[in-house]
Amino acid sequence: MSYRLQRMPVAAPSVLFSARVLSVILALLTAAAVLALSGKDPIALGGKVLSSTFGSRFGLEDLGLLFSPLLYCGLAVAVGLRIGAWNIGAEGQFNLGAFAATGVALFVPGPAWLLVPLMALAGMAGGALWILIPTLAKAYADVSELITTLLMNFVALLLVYWVATGPWLDPSGMALATTARLSVSVPYVWGIVHWGLPVALMLAVGLAVMFAYTRWGYEVRIGGANPGAAAYAGMPVQRHLILVMLMSGAIAGLGGMMEVAGTVGRLQGGISNNYGYLGIMVAVLARAAPLGVIATAFFMAVILNGGIVLQSQGLTTHTVLAITGLILFYAAIADEVARYKLIPTTGKVTPKGAR
Amino acid sequence: MHEDSIQQRLGLAPGTPPLVALKGVSKYFPGVIANEDVDLAVYPGEIHALLGENGAGKSTLMNVLTGIYHMDAGEIIMDGESRRFASPIDAIAAGIGMVHQHFKLVKAFTVAENIHLGWDATPARISRKALEERTMNLADTLGLAVKPGAIVADLSTGEQQRVEILRVLARDAKVLILDEPTAVLTPSEARDLFAALRAFVARGNAVIFISHKLDEVMEISNRVSILRAGRKIATEWTSDCSETSLAQLMVGREIVLNDMRGDGGARKIGAPMVTLEGVTLKSEYGTVLKNVSLSVRAGEILGIAGVAGNGQRELTYVLSGLVAPSKGTVTLDGEDIGRAGARVFAQKGVGHIPEDRLYAGMAPTLSITDNAVLREYALPPLSNGPWYAPRRALALAREIARIAGVMVPDFAMPARNLSGGNQQRLVARREMRIADKVLIAAYPSRGLDVGAINTMMRYFVEMRDSGVAVVLISEELEEVLNLADRIAVMFHGEIMGVVPAQGADIEQIGLMMGGQRQQGQAA
CATH class of the missing domain: 3.40.50.300 (P-loop containing nucleotide triphosphate hydrolases)
Structure with missing residues (x-):
């Protein structure tokens, strides 16, 4: 009996999941092979990564601090994808959120219980504002958001560099390129892990519920998949597009606020640390599902944390980036391969079309 | 029709060969006969109309002739030789050019730039002024007035069409194919076009004029070939026809009452x-x-x-x-x-089964459930206030699939995986419900x-x-x-x-x- 490959219209979730796991293992094996060839001991390095990440409370706290911004940025991109918009600008919106929150902390006097929520609102407003122009351009002039959101990133990044080294520079003269330490901060929940993480997790669950169990979620799904069908059913496609894109920006902005007011404590250039771009990967790996983002953001956090550990072992950041790239590459292949099935061919069986 | 009489009636020397002839051309798409066994000969000096309903195979035939499609059987004969065009570039090199219904111009470029784009006769380095001069000369020689310096986007459709025709003619086309050229023209623009076409064929060239408008065909063409369901039904001298007889040829198939x-x-x-x-x-x-x-x-x-x-x-x-x-x-x-x-x-x-269900009536990448409830998702029991109940949606989708007689193995499967017929049945049943x-x-x-x-x-x-x-x-x-x-x-x-x-x-x-x-x- 011989076998042949047959492409199926859909892959079962279990098959898809195993394919994903397999792709990660393959990516790690490839990376290990490269490390071994360059004279490192991959097993020792891997053990080091695992023990420093999961083996100690400090490792887990660090992991939590990386997990949180990746969640916000991953959710931001995922939300945009729901209406068919590629928000490449989470990086910029994250910066703007941090900037706006810092502005509130530096210049608005008040008690912490009032200031922190106000900073969160300012952060969301900043992120939403930063995507406003790309949103309106897409909604009313059909300008591709891919380009506009990307370009806004550079502006945001430079804006933060400028205020952190210029007008808002720490007046104490102790720091060279940051603002003063913020007077208020997001409270801690566990060691150095602050409320940013639980809020992000709740946000993911809330979004998942909204997309699956509300009329609005259904309309966004239809509008994102086929605007023509949404218009045919009389849905306000444009309104949904604008609202969802602004939401996307606000989520990234909230992530920036949490980063500056929870993790870092001061505004400094490069505070976004590429989280916005990694968020794209997080969202794509999760297929834009908010609950999936929890898993993929966690996974990405482990890799980033592993990268930090590896750097202390003499590997460069580029190696780490290459490994993340490999994982994405293998995952893309796995998604496709998962659709194929081995079918035994006996002599008389006629091939049955997938359609 | 006797061979000689064609040349005679067109005022050609006896024995003049056609500029291009199709013999037994067939083109099949999966499950569809687009063209079968079509013969067509086009002589110098004639405007040959190609008449037929939508889907009769006119455009496919011309796409075969211009190298966009490759025929499954038959041959194209030019100058006594059998030719095969791998691409429209080959066809235009052989002197066959087509003006499509949707113009293929770069709207942000000037007329002169569009004329010279992708043409090997365009000098490698040339000033804007010289380019416009060349265009002006071409326009004068070929009798098609255009404004070389104008941006195409600023032109009327009639002017754009003239640019498109000039582009084809500048490449020394002997046979010009026009796909429903008057659909986008005002009556006076159409008159100008007809005059230009007559001048073009008077120089010993030929035009193939695709249309389904009888009055136009009567006015412009020397001969007319009628296609129906992919086959050529007849080729007639236009002067021997009336609008009535053409209409009969075009739609008067055996109607199964x-x-x-x-x-x-x-x-x-x-x-x-x-x-x-x-x-x-x-x-x-x-x-x-x-x-x-x-x-x-x-x-x-x-x-x-x-x-x-x-x-x-x-x-x-x-x-x-x-x-x-x-x-x-x-x-x-x-x-x-x-x-x-x-x-x-x-x-x-008001229920509406749309013309193009994949564009308007369905979201092909979404699940069958999402698609089946498109009309009723906002109504109880599927929705209650802002809430939406996916389980009730699934139940409704099952119900619709059941009455539509569509077997659905998995309602979470993207709707595009259903056959066209099943998609249509689902949409029809969904619409009939409302x-x-x-x-x-x-x-x-x-x-x-x-x-x-x-x-x-x-x-x-x-x-x-x-x-x-x-x-x-x-x-x-x-x-x-x-x-x-x-x-x-x-x-x-x-x-x-x-x-x-x-x-x-x-x-x-x-x-x-x-x-x-x-x-x-x-x-």
Whole structure:
């Protein structure tokens, strides 16, 4: 009996999941092979990564601090994808959120219980504002958001560099390129892990519920998949597009606020640390599902944390980036391969079309 | 027709070979015969019209001739040699150029730049001024006035077409193919075009003129070939034809009259359910509906006949509330709701089976459940306030699939994985559920096999019997004749006339499809 490959219209979730796991293992094996060839001991390095990440409370706290911004940025991109918009600008919106929150902390006097929520609102407003122009351009002039959101990133990044080294520079003269330490901060929940993480997790669950169990979620799904069908059913496609894109920006902005007011404590250039771009990967790996983002953001956090550990072992950041790239590459292949099935061919069986 | 007589009648020397001849050309697409065994010879100095309904295979044939498609059988003969064109570049090098319905110009470039784009005769380095001068010279030589320095986007469609023609002719085309060139022109632009074409063929070239407009074919062509269902039916001297005889050749196939109304006319037709009054619709392409007044009554099927692209699509948009008319009113059951929007139309009982379900009626990448509930997701029990119940949606999707007779292995599967026929059945059933008053069905049998078509037609009779006003738009004249109570014929966005379907004069319908107004009806 011989076998042949047959492409199926859909892959079962279990098959898809195993394919994903397999792709990660393959990516790690490839990376290990490269490390071994360059004279490192991959097993020792891997053990080091695992023990420093999961083996100690400090490792887990660090992991939590990386997990949180990746969640916000991953959710931001995922939300945009729901209406068919590629928000490449989470990086910029994250910066703007941090900037706006810092502005509130530096210049608005008040008690912490009032200031922190106000900073969160300012952060969301900043992120939403930063995507406003790309949103309106897409909604009313059909300008591709891919380009506009990307370009806004550079502006945001430079804006933060400028205020952190210029007008808002720490007046104490102790720091060279940051603002003063913020007077208020997001409270801690566990060691150095602050409320940013639980809020992000709740946000993911809330979004998942909204997309699956509300009329609005259904309309966004239809509008994102086929605007023509949404218009045919009389849905306000444009309104949904604008609202969802602004939401996307606000989520990234909230992530920036949490980063500056929870993790870092001061505004400094490069505070976004590429989280916005990694968020794209997080969202794509999760297929834009908010609950999936929890898993993929966690996974990405482990890799980033592993990268930090590896750097202390003499590997460069580029190696780490290459490994993340490999994982994405293998995952893309796995998604496709998962659709194929081995079918035994006996002599008389006629091939049955997938359609 | 005797070979010699063609040359004689065209004023050519005896024995002059055709510029290009097709012999036995066949082109098949999966499950479709696009062209079969087509012979066509085009001689110097002639304008040869290619006439046929939409889907008759005119465009496919010309795409074969210009190297866009590769034929499955047959040959193209030029200068006594069999030729094969791998691409349109080969075809234009051999002297065959085509002007498509949708222009292939770079709108942001000037006329001169467009003419010289992708042309090996364009000098590698040339100043803007010299380029425009070259264009001017070409335009003068070829007798096509254009403005070399103008940006294409600023030109009228007629001017753009002239640029497109000049682009083809500049590359030394001997045979110019025009695909429904007058569809986008004003009457005076069309006159200019005809004059230019006559001048072109007078220089010993030939034009193949694709059209389904009888008056035009009569006016411009020397000979006319009629295609029907992919085959060439006849080639005639235009002067030997009349619009009537051409209409007969074009649509007068053996019509299988098979009354599907199924009641012998004893039915009671009720009051007008939906009425259009003086509806005019303007779009970026011009006026697409002109002063349309139409009424469909409860318990009747109104068939809309006409060659596709004469305003039927826009009519369905207006009838379903997707587009508000620029002028005029839409009255549904006594209420003027022309501007209320698609959602209100659906809520008030207007179902719409759209022409292009993958573009409008479905979201192919989403699940079958999501697609099946598109009309009822906002109503109880699926929705309660802002909440949406996916389980109830699944139950409704199962119900719709059951009545539609569609086997669905997995309702979470993307709808694109269903066959076209099953997609159509689901959409039809979904729409019938909400169509309490009006059902608009645009080309509902497209892509279906005979059995599925019959099922679909029975659905419509069922709807009609329950007192719904049904509007059936079809390019299959049989379908309309067999099912409808009355037939309205559309041409250029206007209603040419409305005739009772039973005992309708097919020839007269053909004439109306070609733009002749119904006899005895005021304009």
